[in-house]
Amino acid sequence: xxxxxxxxxxxxxxFRAYLVAVDGAVLDSRADAGGILSIADGAFEAAFERHVAxxxxxxPVLASGMITSRxxxxxxxxxxxPAGLVDLAAAxxxxxxxxxxxxxxxxxxxxxxxxxxxxxxxxxxTQLIGASDASDGMYVTRGTHCKWIEVRAARIDRFATFxxxxxxxxxKEHSILGRLMTVGDASGGGFELGVKAGLNERDGxxxxxxxxxxxxxxxxxxxxxxxxxxxxxxxxxxxxxIAGARAMFAPGTRPITVVGSTVLTAPFMxxxxxxxxxxxxxxxxxxxxxxxxxxxxIGVVA
Amino acid sequence: xxxxxxxxxxxxxxFRAYLVAVDGAVLDSRADAGGILSIADGAFEAAFERHVAxxxxxxPVLASGMITSRxxxxxxxxxxxPAGLVDLAAAxxxxxxxxxxxxxxxxxxxxxxxxxxxxxxxxxxTQLIGASDASDGMYVTRGTHCKWIEVRAARIDRFATFxxxxxxxxxKEHSILGRLMTVGDASGGGFELGVKAGLNERDGxxxxxxxxxxxxxxxxxxxxxxxxxxxxxxxxxxxxxIAGARAMFAPGTRPITVVGSTVLTAPFMxxxxxxxxxxxxxxxxxxxxxxxxxxxxIGVVA
Numbered sequence: 001x002x003x004x005x006x007x008x009x010x011x012x013x014x015f016r017a018y019l020v021a022v023d024g025a026v027l028d029s030r031a032d033a034g035g036i037l038s039i040a041d042g043a044f045e046a047a048f049e050r051h052v053a054x055x056x057x058x059x060p061v062l063a064s065g066m067i068t069s070r071x072x073x074x075x076x077x078x079x080x081x082p083a084g085l086v087d088l089a090a091a092x093x094x095x096x097x098x099x100x101x102x103x104x105x106x107x108x109x110x111x112x113x114x115x116x117x118x119x120x121x122x123x124x125x126t127q128l129i130g131a132s133d134a135s136d137g138m139y140v141t142r143g144t145h146c147k148w149i150e151v152r153a154a155r156i157d158r159f160a161t162f163x164x165x166x167x168x169x170x171x172k173e174h175s176i177l178g179r180l181m182t183v184g185d186a187s188g189g190g191f192e193l194g195v196k197a198g199l200n201e202r203d204g205x206x207x208x209x210x211x212x213x214x215x216x217x218x219x220x221x222x223x224x225x226x227x228x229x230x231x232x233x234x235x236x237x238x239x240x241x242i243a244g245a246r247a248m249f250a251p252g253t254r255p256i257t258v259v260g261s262t263v264l265t266a267p268f269m270x271x272x273x274x275x276x277x278x279x280x281x282x283x284x285x286x287x288x289x290x291x292x293x294x295x296x297x298i299g300v301v302a
Numbered sequence: 303x304x305x306x307x308x309x310x311x312x313x314x315x316x317f318r319a320y321l322v323a324v325d326g327a328v329l330d331s332r333a334d335a336g337g338i339l340s341i342a343d344g345a346f347e348a349a350f351e352r353h354v355a356x357x358x359x360x361x362p363v364l365a366s367g368m369i370t371s372r373x374x375x376x377x378x379x380x381x382x383x384p385a386g387l388v389d390l391a392a393a394x395x396x397x398x399x400x401x402x403x404x405x406x407x408x409x410x411x412x413x414x415x416x417x418x419x420x421x422x423x424x425x426x427x428t429q430l431i432g433a434s435d436a437s438d439g440m441y442v443t444r445g446t447h448c449k450w451i452e453v454r455a456a457r458i459d460r461f462a463t464f465x466x467x468x469x470x471x472x473x474k475e476h477s478i479l480g481r482l483m484t485v486g487d488a489s490g491g492g493f494e495l496g497v498k499a500g501l502n503e504r505d506g507x508x509x510x511x512x513x514x515x516x517x518x519x520x521x522x523x524x525x526x527x528x529x530x531x532x533x534x535x536x537x538x539x540x541x542x543x544i545a546g547a548r549a550m551f552a553p554g555t556r557p558i559t560v561v562g563s564t565v566l567t568a569p570f571m572x573x574x575x576x577x578x579x580x581x582x583x584x585x586x587x588x589x590x591x592x593x594x595x596x597x598x599x600i601g602v603v604a
Contacts, residue, residue, distance in 0.1 A: 110523075115502070118519040145515070160508050161515040166477050174472045175465070200417070206462050207503070207546025208510045209539065213447070213463040217420040221412075237511065244509025 003027055005060045005301050006052060007291040008103075010067035011035055011123060012144075017052050018288050019059075022302055026288060028055070036066050036073075044073035045097050057101050060300045062291040064106040065123035068093075074103075078110035078120060084155035085129055089297040106294055109156055119161055121147050123287070127259050128156060130290030131282035138251045139282070142260030142268055144169075148245045160248060162241045165264070168234055177212065177233060180219035182226035190228025191235040195271045198239020208240050238271040246275065255280045305329055307362045307603050308354060309593040310405075312369035313337050313425060314446075319354050320590050321361075324604055328590060330357070338374050346375035347399050359403050362602045364593040366408040367425035370395075376405075380412035380422060386457035387431055391599040408596055411458055421463055423449050425589070429561050430458060432592030433584035440553045441584070444562030444570055446471075450547045462550060464543045467566070470536055479514065479535060482521035484528035492530025493537040497573045500541020510542050540573040548577065557582045 004022040013035035019028040030051045039047055044067070068076040076093045091107040108122030124141045131139060134154040141147045144166045149159040172178045194215075201208060215233040218224045224232060245251075255278040258265045265281060272279045283289065295301030306324040315337035321330040332353045341349055346369070370378040378395045393409040410424030426443045433441060436456040443449045446468045451461040474480045496517075503510060517535040520526045526534060547553075557580040560567045567583060574581045585591065597603030 114506075115499070117499075117516045118523045118525070119515065120519060120522065160512050161519075162508070162511045163477070163514050164511050167473075167511060167514070170472045170476045171469075174476045175468050197417070197419075201509070204416075204549055205546070206464070206550045207542055209464045209466050209469060209543050210462050210546055210550070212465050212469070213421065214419045217422060217463075220422065221420045223420070240509055241511050244507070244512055247506055248508045248512070 001025060001027060003056060003059055005062060005292070005295055006055060007288045008048075008061055008063040008067065009065050009123065009126075009287040009291075010063060010072070011065040012037055015047075015051060016287075017048075018285075019055055020288055020292065024285075024289060024292055026285065036069075036071060042073075045099070048097075049099060057099055059101075060295065061101055061103040062106065062295050062300065063103055064126035064287065064291060068105040068107065069122055074105045076105045076107040078122075079107045081109050081111040081159070082152070082155040082157045083109045083125070085134070085293060085297055087155070088125060088129065089294055092294070092298060102300075104295070104298065104300055106291070109159070111158060113158075113160070119159065121149070121156075121159055121161070124149065124159075124259075125156060126290035126294065127282070127286040128290065129293050130286035130288065131257055131259050137254050138249060138256045140245075140256055140258050140268070142258065142264035146241065148249060150249055160245065162245065164237050164241045168237050171212070171215075171233065172230060177215045177229075180216060180226055181229040181233075184225075184227030186227060186231045188225065188228045188231070190224050191231035191267065191270070192274065193224065193228075194232035194235025194237075195239040195274045196235075198236040198241075199243050199275055201240045201243050211236060211240070234267065235271065238268060239275070242271055242275045242277070246277070251277060253278060257282050259286050303327060303329060305358060305361055307364060307594070307597055308357060309590045310350075310363055310365040310369065311367050311425065311428075311589040311593075312365060312374070313367040314339055317349075317353060318589075319350075320587075321357055322590055322594065326587075326591060326594055328587065338368050338371075344375075347401075350399075351401060359401055361403075362597065363403055363405040364408065364597050364602070365405055366428035366589065366593060370407040370409065371424055376407045378407045378409040380424075381409045383411050383413040383461070384454070384457040384459045385411045385427070386455075387436070387595060387599055389457070390427060390431065391596055394596070394600060404602075406597070406600065406602055408593070411461070413460060415460075415462070421461065423451070423458075423461055423463070426451065426461075426561075427458060428592035428596065429584075429588040430592065431595050432588035432590065433559055433561050439556050440551060440558045442547075442558055442560050442570070444560065444566035448543065450551055452551055462547065464547065466539050466543045470539050473514070473535065474532060479517045479531075482518060482528055483531045483535075486527075486529030488529060488533045490527065490530045490533070492526050493533035493569065493572070494576065495526065495530075496534035496537025496539075497541040497576045498537075500538040500543075501545050501577055503542045503545050513538060513542070536569065537573065540570060541577070544573060544577045544579070548579070553579060555580060559584050561588050
């Protein structure tokens with residue numbers, strides 16, 4: 001099949017490029033941990049050309065993720081929510097590289113919450129365009145930072161960032177909570193116990209800063225095994241995230257569409273089920289699909 | 303004045319010893335960062351003798367803090383709450399060192415909360431005995447982990463640990479939230495803004511895992527200066543702690559007694575005031591006073 005365009009999903013800590021056919025089929029791909037933080041002196045073009053060596057330089061390139069941020073290759077200012085496909089397409093920035101490639105950079109989306117506090121997504125808007133088929137409802141992207149996104153009238157209406165993944169990582173690696181954790185069979189009851197505790201974060205529970213300490217004391221008192229403590233902490237944080245997001249978005253009974261790699265989406269969907277919430281999985285290539293839609297919208301992809 | 307006993311407050315990351323007169327006056331003291339984590343192969347006695355060189359070996363020693371834990375010198379099992387001076391005194395452990403010193407080790411206190419989850423204090427029970435004069439009410443000790451302790455009928459009735467100090471430290475040092483923080487004048491409005499945001503953690507706010515991200519976006523959008531971001535995050539966490547603890551303990555209008563060093567108690571008391579709660583400062587030598595009371599109770603101190 002003939003390649004139609006190159007999809008570039010270049011984030012803070014990972015590089016992913018896809019050679020895509022006109023029907024959306026991925027013909028080839030290149031990926032590694034060379035995120036934008038690993039690029040010195042703004043040498044993005046050299047890194048990009050090294051990654052996509054052999055791919056036709058006449059193909060248009062569509063790029064999303066932190067590569068479009070201030071720390072990236074070409075900064076694209078945020079579009080303010082509500083924002084849909086047409087709004088994103090109208091705000092893209094273009095660049096022609098030294099080697100003659102035409103690159104389109106997709107903007108992120110920002111908003112100010114009810115109390116005036118800003119929030120941002122960059123990269124997730126493209127995943128959402130790819131995952132949504134423009135249908136209204138809740139979408140959640142999984143990653144270091146997780147984004148709960150509400151689509152209304154085919155546009156990103158509002159969203160909120162949850163630092164769940166990063167908070168888990170820093171507490172496990174750098175706090176006292178990691179000390180009693182051991183590596184082993186994580187399939188026991190720790191995760192479910194944690195989710196239920198996190199979901200019950202309410203008046204009288206003391207809140208998250210108190211409940212976190214249970215990931216130490218349950219181990220100290222032998223209530224749960226060392227190998228269950230990391231799943232417990234992960235569950236506790238997912239439960240607290242879901243409790244907070246549910247109160248914010250009131251998702252109702254419509255299934256929540258979950259976007260991301262299986263290792264992150266699977267436990268989250270278990271946690272949603274424990275919370276009594278329905279969910280469904282988005283296609284894994286949501287970013288590629290989103291870039292294709294934006295490319296068609298601006299006439300760069302056939 | 304004649305020395306009456308040696309008070310030893312030996313924690314995870316600090317060593318403090320005091321030479322104390324019969325009236326409670328501190329005649330001499332030794333302190334450094336040689337906490338129990340820095341002691342290799344259980345060589346506690348050698349480290350102790352090095353620190354207190356020159357102090358009369360005939361004086362009784364009273365010890366509290368993590369030195370009485372499983373990782374310490376002599377493990378003293380937890381006493382279960384409710385527990386007061388008499389209960390603590392009845393559960394002490396004694397040791398005679400190779401050099402002939404008589405050491406009394408004070409127990410910590412444990413409980414299981416309403417949902418059966420354990421919680422513990424070790425060292426704070428002694429500070430509390432020293433700070434309380436046995437009067438009923440709420441006490442809060444400040445440190446890496448903070449303890450809200452309710453005294454009822456002159457005993458530690460219930461308590462809860464909040465990981466506020468450690469969570470602040472790991473987020474500042476190891477998460478993306480530290481990236482935009484700059485060092486500078488911290489006296490601006492960031493701290494107060496953070497406390498108010500944290501106090502408002504409630505249904506619809508998204509909860510702490512969402513609100514933490516504001517310590518990045520407020521900086522990204524220039525709403526607050528880089529030097530205000532660390533005070534903002536500190537205030538946000540203190541506000542969330544107070545909101546959670548208030549719902550748990552319903553402290554009412556009686557002043558909350560705050561225990562700890564000024565650098566930690568001062569911002570916390572400002573945060574309590576912003577929450578509309580009254581507070582008063584405990585004497586800085588609460589641990590020494592508590593050890594003296596326990597010593598008198600068991601007849602080791604005159």
